[in-house]
């Protein structure tokens with residue numbers, strides 16, 4: 261019997277009787293990171309990296325039962341050796357390594373290889389069985405260095421300021437929002453955030469991070485936010501909150517922005533190609549680095565990427581069906 265299998269609740273380790281990022285409520289859930297498709301409500305007990313805990317409590321309820329670990333700290337459940345390793349995806353995100361009788365599995369959750377200067381950088385972990393996402397598992401996805409993208413955002417912000425316009429950047433409130441906040445030059449002007457982003461920032465402050473940005477509430481004086489950079493979630497597009505910001509140009513930050521049609525469909529003034537997932541080259545690099553022979557592909561282009569793993573990399577690739585095999589909101 262393999263150490264890891266899937267059932268109607270999720271990715272399961274029978275020997276340890278626990279799940280990893282389960283999609284239905286279970287007794288014990290090991291959580292790679294706090295994005296909604298990985299950290300779900302209703303589990304009896306959670307285990308996650310200590311940076312992930314405050315965001316989990318913020319999203320799932322202050323009273324959830326959470327145990328935390330540090331990176332590389334070993335714990336043993338019914339003989340299964342468990343450790344969390346940096347995935348570089350968002351603050352606290354982890355690859356989970358399981359070892360039992362010499363057999364090693366790594367479940368990556370979501371990950372990226374470049375160092376965003378904020379999340380603990382990804383570390384390759386050697387294993388026999390590697391479960392990888394494939395959000396951008398097609399050769400067309402090749403991302404520029406994010407540093408270059410941050411420079412582009414800064415230049416665009418200055419352009420907009422010259423025209424007396426606010427600059428709206430829409431991106432996910434957990435991950436990309438903090439990455440941008442962490443990297444953008446604050447000398448250019450004031451940076452504001454939607455309350456949803458502010459709440460996530462506050463959660464990370466509890467574990468020692470700091471982000472300089474004030475929230476914009478309904479009652480915020482709109483003269484005060486003139487010529488600013490405003491970071492908000494994509495769900496605010498066209499909302500009353502966004503309309504009250506005054507004259508602005510708006511953009512969307514996503515790996516999907518690489519495809520021109522996606523930019524058009526979004527109806528934004530600008531698209532920044534920026535992702536906290538691996539591009540195609542990075543997926544290949546991670547597979548090479550982990551030295552696994554068995555690759556399980558989930559979250560994204562499973563069929564195409566599995567074919568690539570088998571035919572081009574000469575490894576044993578197979579699709580891992582999860583509840584979230586559709587394209588990731590990113």
Ligand SMILES: [Zn+2]
Nearest residue numbers: 293295349370
């Ligand atoms: Zn994620």
Ligand SMILES: [Zn+2]
Nearest residue numbers: 295297370588
């Ligand atoms: Zn995900």
